[in-house]
Amino acid sequence: MTTVMNRRDLEFLLFEWLDVASLTESPHFAEHSPETFTALLELSEDLAETYFAPHNRLGDTDEPRIADDGTVTLPAETGAALAAFAKADLLAAQFDGSVGGMQLPLSVFQACMAFFQAANTATTGYAFLTIAAANLLCAHGSPEQVDAWVRPMLTGETFGTMCLSEPEAGSSLADVTTRATRSADGSYRVVGTKMWISAGDHELGNIVHLVLARTPGAPAGVKGLSLVAVPKYLPDGRRNDVVLMSLNHKTGTRGTTNAVLAFGDGTHAPTPEPGAVGYLVGEERRGLAQMFHMMNEARIGVGLVAAAVGQAGYRKALEYATVRTQGRSLTNRDPASPPVPLTDHPDVRRMLLAQKAYVEGGLALVLRCAMLVDRLRVVEDDQQRRRLGLLLDLLTPIAKSWPSQWCLEANSLAIQVHGGYGYSRDFDVEQHWRDDRLNPIHEGTHGIQALDLLGRKVTADGAFAELTAAIRATVAAAERLDDLQEYAEALDDVLMHLGHVTSLITEPEHATGGLANAALYLEAAGHVVVAWIWLELVVAAHGQEGRFYDGKRAAAQYFFRHELPKVSAPLDLLASHDRTALDLDPRCL
Amino acid sequence: MTTVMNRRDLEFLLFEWLDVASLTESPHFAEHSPETFTALLELSEDLAETYFAPHNRLGDTDEPRIADDGTVTLPAETGAALAAFAKADLLAAQFDGSVGGMQLPLSVFQACMAFFQAANTATTGYAFLTIAAANLLCAHGSPEQVDAWVRPMLTGETFGTMCLSEPEAGSSLADVTTRATRSADGSYRVVGTKMWISAGDHELGNIVHLVLARTPGAPAGVKGLSLVAVPKYLPDGRRNDVVLMSLNHKTGTRGTTNAVLAFGDGTHAPTPEPGAVGYLVGEERRGLAQMFHMMNEARIGVGLVAAAVGQAGYRKALEYATVRTQGRSLTNRDPASPPVPLTDHPDVRRMLLAQKAYVEGGLALVLRCAMLVDRLRVVEDDQQRRRLGLLLDLLTPIAKSWPSQWCLEANSLAIQVHGGYGYSRDFDVEQHWRDDRLNPIHEGTHGIQALDLLGRKVTADGAFAELTAAIRATVAAAERLDDLQEYAEALDDVLMHLGHVTSLITEPEHATGGLANAALYLEAAGHVVVAWIWLELVVAAHGQEGRFYDGKRAAAQYFFRHELPKVSAPLDLLASHDRTALDLDPRCL
Structure with missing residues (x-):
């Protein structure tokens, strides 16, 4: 069996093209070396193949479901994989040493993530969202919030979500109606319904929901939105008033819980005042700008998912085309000659080459953007920083969309290379295609x-x-x-x-x-x-x-x-x- | 709720563009009139909406499965729908009066089929394959074979399949290894395994499998193939030696059984000689040419499926975009103004218009080809017939492939118009997308x-x-x-x-x-x-x-x-x- 991701390619991109080794010359990344980068890639490949790839189909067939006691049931393999990911310190990898992180360049970290996304994007989704939430809290939360939530996120005890969409407000955040009202003790009471919440509920650990909500008197539209952190379990261990209303059942990435959540419907009311208890992150009415901090890196991350899932399909199609024989070459009309591998057919080679161009090109684009994030962190010249920032901002929507479009096409070509077998659920490529269909939709x-x-x-x-x-x-x-x-x-x-x-x-x-x-x-x-x-x-x-x-x-x-x-x-x-x-x-x- | 297919469009195509009324001037179609055509379209719409559309999702979730007694279980709604289809004489519609048919032009019949394919392509698949098999038997079978099998096919008592592919021979028919040996009584004994057999087993009625097989001494390659009809139940009512080995589980069109069948493995051996009992259709070594007779019309039919399923998705996306409100127009920045329908967004209109261009263009192409078949049937001038035949032959691979490619893209756009809802299995469009993914694969x-x-x-x-x-x-x-x-x-x-x-x-x-x-x-x-x-x-x-x-x-x-x-x-x-x-x-x- 082939592996799901090409480590040789990642090493080429990081070391021979992007020259990530040069980052270690800056004080921020000085504790790293090409050797530690390589070791992390090897570790990631090993963990992805051992813990993530084997239950990719199981996560699809055994969807999250609500048990009789109202909790969400996931396959045990999902939790075990995420525990292994946490134990290897990968949840902490991209964060600063000051919060317990590894201070790894984002480019190297994204390369590591490529193994996990290719192996099992649904299970990796829980880590992806937690990292994004921790990232946002590090940027905009108070030191107390960082201690309370980011630290347990980086060890895998607490998970994170982004709660933006509502049943009537998907792409239009201006119409968010969830309300957050300041209480006498400085905390907030949150009331409203959020929709399409990935990793929205599970029993893997506590969950801190980052909720876009409107404070009393705030202006209409996106300028009136504030960001409030709402933990499922309060600091004293009591249940907060965040209630799972239902699970959405998707065509792909089925292993990632997708929930409708009611905040403050009274089921678990922890205080006499109605509402789930929340804590303002940063200042009021700055919610959208803060969320976009997370969204920008998340968009690059979505591009990576698309490229990685595309790569998994490509590698499986390539392996299949190499071993499967069928027909004869265009110039050989002798039916008594033995059938040839699929790769002997030029049209199959064309389909494989197209997949390679899409998935490796998409992956490279994503890592190029991650490298820009890294360079922005270490560059000292203001003018240079401004220029790098402009380029990164311009490339970000492309890094999100291009792989989402073309690596989905690669997944479709991977099915086509398999013929009828590709359309059957006995092979992986149809699941990769369904999983990858999410990426042109979410995160904008x-x-x-x-x-x-x-x-x-x-x-x-x-x-x-x-x-x-x-x-x-x-x-x-x-x-x-x-x-x-x-x-x-x-x-x-x-x-x-x-x-x-x-x-x-x-x-x-x-x-x-x-x-x-x-x-x-x-x-x-x-x-x-x-x-x-x-x-x-x-x-x-x-x-x-x-x-x-x-x-x-x-x-x-x-x-x-x-x-x-x-x-x-x-x-x-x-x-x-x-x-x-x-x-x-x-x-x- | 919208209907799945636009009858107004079909009437435009048939009457205002193709002028099917002109066909009734020829003796062959003289018993018909525009009124009977219209009545059949209305009947088809009614039956498709009443019997086929309601269980489209059920056929997807309640896949065919093998019961403890070895029989294939389908939802009762599948059988009821096919019975209604048969009762309306639609199985017989395109066939000559001499075999009990309605002698309907293919163009009109395909327009009728569009309703059923759009409503539920998986259930309609059983009828599609039976019609194709009957078509082939009418062209190449003996009068006795027509009486024995075609007549019960046209009343819905007997069903048909095409058995071409084998586990090691999908696209490469030259490598078919199933053997058919002539017995003393003139029948054949068939031994081999066939793969990807749509409608390959069920309890809806008897099944006549049209099997490509190799006779002893036949040359290698496609020139050595013969066509043998192998009924599941023999004329005397005994079980023939056709054994369901397993069901394939597909990403879409799940409601159509897809089977691996063993012929002559001895499980139900009806005679001392090993093999399933089969009956040669036409002459030995003419199997591929005969099969292509069926394949050509089947390819046009596949194009129709793609266009119809694309249309179902388009119409649902259009309805959703008309009623769902989200955001504001590009020039209105006032968040206090009410949200607008999705159709107010130019990008959504562009996606809908693209779908319309693909699915209505694809449908028109298919009906144009069907009209060529009709004209070939009534044209009297040899030169003219030759010219029409050349054009039809050239258009056939395009009529199969173009809708298969672009109406699948339309289905993906229908998901995109729905946003997150489109990715959920609570809406139909994701199933249409999965169902339509089959069409670039099967029938070549x-x-x-x-x-x-x-x-x-x-x-x-x-x-x-x-x-x-x-x-x-x-x-x-x-x-x-x-x-x-x-x-x-x-x-x-x-x-x-x-x-x-x-x-x-x-x-x-x-x-x-x-x-x-x-x-x-x-x-x-x-x-x-x-x-x-x-x-x-x-x-x-x-x-x-x-x-x-x-x-x-x-x-x-x-x-x-x-x-x-x-x-x-x-x-x-x-x-x-x-x-x-x-x-x-x-x-x-």
């Missing part, structure tokens, strides 16, 4: 990411220039290498096209029309960015011999010839200020 | 269809010229209509591009390279063909007022502006004789 839908990119990120002063400069630098490096000039030229051309279209559609008189086609812009910009990433990868691989590097060159060739030319049509459409969707009367549909 | 995978189109169909003498002539005729009609000239010109240009590329890549020295990228050719040709279909539809709608026709114009505008330009890049790639996949060493993957 594809359409929301598109509005973020075109409506905010590319219009930020200097942001697009930063992207252009970064891509041009790679183009310049590639132009000096004989066999990469074709790609350098193609990327330079399409970058110019993208820049031209960006200017056109962000002009004030065209802005609304442009936003109507923002998804097309997101997708075109994503392909340009991933072409850039592929060019970076083959520049890094230049002069290196062997199959691993030949594979990178083949995938880059696929991307530049088969994929990048796809962007011309949508860019031309955007430049035409097409109003097909904008002007449509929906009553004609 | 996407890659197999591509090889058929490029390797056989477009190279058939005069075939591409027929397509060109048909498209040019539509272009000429559109050029005379002011507001369609833009589309006419665009289609003419891209047709020229397609023709040029077709010549280039079918030149002998490039043929193997071209076949390596056959899937790209299939997809590009598919988009050109569907653009032609959309131009036909707006020509038919020209001068007509009202929202229905405006909707057709909007979808055509979407297709011509957003979709058709996508074909330039793959056509250019094909013209470059790209060898990326062809030359790839799979050990680099």
Whole structure:
């Protein structure tokens, strides 16, 4: 059996391309070395294969359910896997030493996470959300809150959630109605219903829910939202008034509980005042900005999930295509000759190469963003920090969306390579496809990411220039290498096209029309960015011999010839200020 | 609640576009009238909504299972629905009066089937396969075989299957190993294992399996295959030696039994000679050609399934987007204003319009092909028949593949429109998406269809010229209509591009390279063909007022502006004789 993630590829990305070793020159990461990074990758691979991969299907078939006593039942393997993850200190890995963390670069940590997400994204979801919650509390919580909640989160005793959506407010956070009222003792009483809460209930430990709520007198819209931490169990051990109303049953990632939670419906009222007891994080009415702190890293994390699940499918399809024989080559009509491996069929090779280009390109993009987070942490020059921040902000919606779209396509191709077997639940690839379908929806839908990119990120002063400069630098490096000039030229051309279209559609008189086609812009910009990433990868691989590097060159060739030319049509459409969707009367549909 | 299929659209396609009424001028269809066609559409809608749609989810959750006595258990609703279908004479509808049929045009019958496939493709699968088997027996079976099996099939007492694949031979029929040996009494004894047999076992009635098998001394490869009918119960009522080995559990279309069947393993041996008793259909070694008779209509039928399931998802997404409110328009920043319906968001309208263009375009393509079958039946001029046959042959792999690819994408967009709700199993769209994922796999995978189109169909003498002539005729009609000239010109240009590329890549020295990228050719040709279909539809709608026709114009505008330009890049790639996949060493993957 193949492993679910290619460690060689991660090492190439981290050490040969991103040069994470250079981070250890800064005081913040000085306690690390390439050897500790490598050891953590090996440990992660081992834990992922031992504790996470084996129950991936079980988590799908034995969905979380509500037992007679109202508690949520999970397979024992889920808890055991998360305990092993915690015991290896991986929950603490990316956090500062001051809170008990390992102070690991995010790029290295995300590479470690890739093993777990590929092995079992549903079980890893509990860790993912806890890390995100701890991250937010570290940034905006008081020292007491950090001590009370972050420390037990990093040891696996307490888990975290993000409670944003409500039954009537999914993408529209402006319409959140959950209320948080300040009590005499300075704590808050929270009343409302939250929907789609991943890891929303379980018996793995205490849970601290980070809840977006509205305080009395707060303005309407997102500016009136505050962030309140609501633990399932209060500091004195009593149950808080957070009640599991029901579990949502999804098409994939079934192993992650997804809950409707009622806050303060009176079932477990801990105080005479109605409401679940909560504690304000930071200041009132700063909730959305604080939540976005978490959301930005979470978006990169979602991109990683998509790429990792895509990779798991790709590797299984590749293994299957290598051992499964079927038919004969196009030029051999002799039925008496033995059947050939599926990889002998060019169309199968094309499907595998497409998967490789999508999943390895997506993974590289995500790690590139994580490396920007790391560099932002260690860079000392303000101007440089500002520039890195602009680039990271611009790339974040792409790092979330591009893998969510194309690694899902990779999962579909992995099914196709398997033929009928791929459609059966005896093979893993159909589950990977269902699991990966979540990623264009949560943490901001594809359409929301598109509005973020075109409506905010590319219009930020200097942001697009930063992207252009970064891509041009790679183009310049590639132009000096004989066999990469074709790609350098193609990327330079399409970058110019993208820049031209960006200017056109962000002009004030065209802005609304442009936003109507923002998804097309997101997708075109994503392909340009991933072409850039592929060019970076083959520049890094230049002069290196062997199959691993030949594979990178083949995938880059696929991307530049088969994929990048796809962007011309949508860019031309955007430049035409097409109003097909904008002007449509929906009553004609 | 919305209905699953748009009857108004089917009536437009049949009467206003295809002019099925003209078929009744021929003796073969003379007993019908537009009124009987309309009555059948209404009946089909009623039966589909009453008997098929209500248990669509039940068929998914209560999968067929093997009971303790070895029989296959299905929900009672499945049998009741099929009984209602049979009672309405729909199993017999497309067959000649001489065998008890209704002698209905295939185009009208497929339109009827669209309701059932949209309502519940898994339950309809049992009827679909029975009709296909009866069709094949009518074409190639003896009068006695027709009497023995086709007549009870048309009344719903007997069901049919196609047994092609084996565990080691899915796409490669040349490697079929099941053996059929002639017995002294002229019947055959069949021994072997067949895999992926849809509707392969159940208790709904007798089952006649149409089995591809190899007779002693037959040559290797597909030329050695014979077609043998193997009933589950013999004419004397005894059990034949066809044994259910296991059920396959799929990601979708779970309600259709999918079986591994052992023929002649001795469990129910009816005769001293080993093997299941079978009866040769037609002559020995003609099995594949005979099976393809069935396969061609089945491929059109698969395209219909894809389009119908896509339509079900589209209509549910449209209804949801109309009633669900969320957020505010892009230009309204006032959070105190009420939320707007999802259809007020241009990106949602774009996703709905894309779905409409895919599912209505796919449906129209399928009905166009069915109409070609009808015209082939009534045309008297040999030359004309030959030309229609060439066009139908060329369109068949596209009619199978294009809806399978793009209506699946429509189903994914239907999930996206629903947001988190779309990912939950409380809504139907995730099931439609899983169900529709089957269609690029069965009845010849996407890659197999591509090889058929490029390797056989477009190279058939005069075939591409027929397509060109048909498209040019539509272009000429559109050029005379002011507001369609833009589309006419665009289609003419891209047709020229397609023709040029077709010549280039079918030149002998490039043929193997071209076949390596056959899937790209299939997809590009598919988009050109569907653009032609959309131009036909707006020509038919020209001068007509009202929202229905405006909707057709909007979808055509979407297709011509957003979709058709996508074909330039793959056509250019094909013209470059790209060898990326062809030359790839799979050990680099």
